[in-house]
Amino acid sequence: MANSGTEHTVKAFDSDINQLRGMVAEIGGRSEQAISKAMRALENSDLELAAEVVREDKLIDDLEKRIDELTFQTIALRAPMADDLRELIATFKISGVVERIGDYAKNIAKRVPIVTQTSRLTPISLLPSMSKIASELVRDALDAFARRDAELAMEVNRRDQIVDDFYNSIFRAVITHMIENPKDIGEAAHLLFIAKNLERIGDHATNVAEMVYFAATGEPMPERTRGENPATPLDDALSDEAD
Amino acid sequence: MNEDQKMQEPSESLDMTDSAPTNTPDGTDAPKMTARNVDVFYGEKQAIKNLSIDVSMDNVTAFIGPSGCGKSTFLRCMNRMNDTIPIARVTGEIRLEGDDIYAPQMDVVQLRARVGMVFQKPNPFPKSIYDNIAYGPRIHGLSTSKDELDHIVESSLQRAGLWGEVKDRLQDSGTALSGGQQQRLCIARAVAVDPEVILMDEPCSALDPIATAKIEELIDELRGKYAIVIVTHNMQQAARVSQKTAFFHLGTLVEYGDTTDIFTNPREEKTRDYITGRYG
Numbered sequence: 001m002a003n004s005g006t007e008h009t010v011k012a013f014d015s016d017i018n019q020l021r022g023m024v025a026e027i028g029g030r031s032e033q034a035i036s037k038a039m040r041a042l043e044n045s046d047l048e049l050a051a052e053v054v055r056e057d058k059l060i061d062d063l064e065k066r067i068d069e070l071t072f073q074t075i076a077l078r079a080p081m082a083d084d085l086r087e088l089i090a091t092f093k094i095s096g097v098v099e100r101i102g103d104y105a106k107n108i109a110k111r112v113p114i115v116t117q118t119s120r121l122t123p124i125s126l127l128p129s130m131s132k133i134a135s136e137l138v139r140d141a142l143d144a145f146a147r148r149d150a151e152l153a154m155e156v157n158r159r160d161q162i163v164d165d166f167y168n169s170i171f172r173a174v175i176t177h178m179i180e181n182p183k184d185i186g187e188a189a190h191l192l193f194i195a196k197n198l199e200r201i202g203d204h205a206t207n208v209a210e211m212v213y214f215a216a217t218g219e220p221m222p223e224r225t226r227g228e229n230p231a232t233p234l235d236d237a238l239s240d241e242a243d
Numbered sequence: 244m245n246e247d248q249k250m251q252e253p254s255e256s257l258d259m260t261d262s263a264p265t266n267t268p269d270g271t272d273a274p275k276m277t278a279r280n281v282d283v284f285y286g287e288k289q290a291i292k293n294l295s296i297d298v299s300m301d302n303v304t305a306f307i308g309p310s311g312c313g314k315s316t317f318l319r320c321m322n323r324m325n326d327t328i329p330i331a332r333v334t335g336e337i338r339l340e341g342d343d344i345y346a347p348q349m350d351v352v353q354l355r356a357r358v359g360m361v362f363q364k365p366n367p368f369p370k371s372i373y374d375n376i377a378y379g380p381r382i383h384g385l386s387t388s389k390d391e392l393d394h395i396v397e398s399s400l401q402r403a404g405l406w407g408e409v410k411d412r413l414q415d416s417g418t419a420l421s422g423g424q425q426q427r428l429c430i431a432r433a434v435a436v437d438p439e440v441i442l443m444d445e446p447c448s449a450l451d452p453i454a455t456a457k458i459e460e461l462i463d464e465l466r467g468k469y470a471i472v473i474v475t476h477n478m479q480q481a482a483r484v485s486q487k488t489a490f491f492h493l494g495t496l497v498e499y500g501d502t503t504d505i506f507t508n509p510r511e512e513k514t515r516d517y518i519t520g521r522y523g
Contacts, residue, residue: 008519013520080519082509219508
């Protein structure tokens, strides 16, 4: 059942919930920005921008702590029930997941100084498109939270497959490149980690989507059905999303 | 009792008992009391509208809802306490183990022994602790000797978790006990006549949190031995002590289901608004 938006008799409860919604929107916005800045830093070999992403991750970490404190406090003081309870539990979990998304963006930024000469590596050309989709998943998952939109949450869950497919292509391309150019193995490995980080960001966006779905409907999200053809063992190993 | 309604089969359209325990071959979850299409009027005013519900032994059932929603009225119908109100009129059917409790041949005194009641304010008799418990068994002739009566008093007090606190002063007045002890004495008194159902109308609202916790623990211990129905304004209490919850609003049963579902994912918006504190 979606939240109808009717106000609580105790207004302070609404004010707590609204404050938390604002904070979730903020942590989501900051983590999306961290992804796009990290990718821009990578594309332009912009070390200054990369350093900024690393610095600003602290803000995301602090925000997570503040969200957790206020959620904890609200649960203790207001004894929420039904959709209020589900929303607060979702908020608590989403803040942790989004903080992890920030960490992945930071990890990408940290690799920028090491991967400055990789433009020769063809697979790198796929990364901007992959990151764009991963970033959109994060944005849509958080929009779904703000709107209690179970449908959009389902869609985020489905679209994560695109990120997984990108990762599989990049993995194969990087391995091929490594075989052909053993001297690039070091940098190519970093490139692979960056792709892996983006893939994990997509998975975390689906985690957020699952919590949004639960908060909105009170039911767990139906499991995502994989493609018709069962994945090869390699595909299976590559997409190690949290089961 | 309206003869037409007596003949009527339980309504399919307003069957709020979908999720109620059904008869099982071994009878474990069979309903102890069943209500079908119950209407209650106080004069012209209708207090309960076409209510159907099952109450089983294995679950504590909580009735919740805002003041005036009919939950206490319905509880009082379950052992015909409303008979004492001249303008009250009950139609429909309420059965205890299949016996129509509003049938002319039903002995109301006997009914109230089978369906005991504990009230909001502890109401021990101004008698000794012993006599408070012994009163019911005596008038119902449940014991033939002093020893047997002593045994009923002791086991009832034990069931109510009060024995340890009063065993050395059974001749003290029941009214000299603390509020929480008095309420447990009242529960012991209800238990003493070996009832099948115990109705509790806000049994903790006059008690402090410690005494409340003891009553709640007691309710949990009594579950399975008696069918227990509790009316409470304290939703946390309903969530803590019951396995089934019924939400009443303006005389109708809006939603009835597993307590965990009602408090985490109610189906009806009215229920949601009430339990989340958005009610009017």
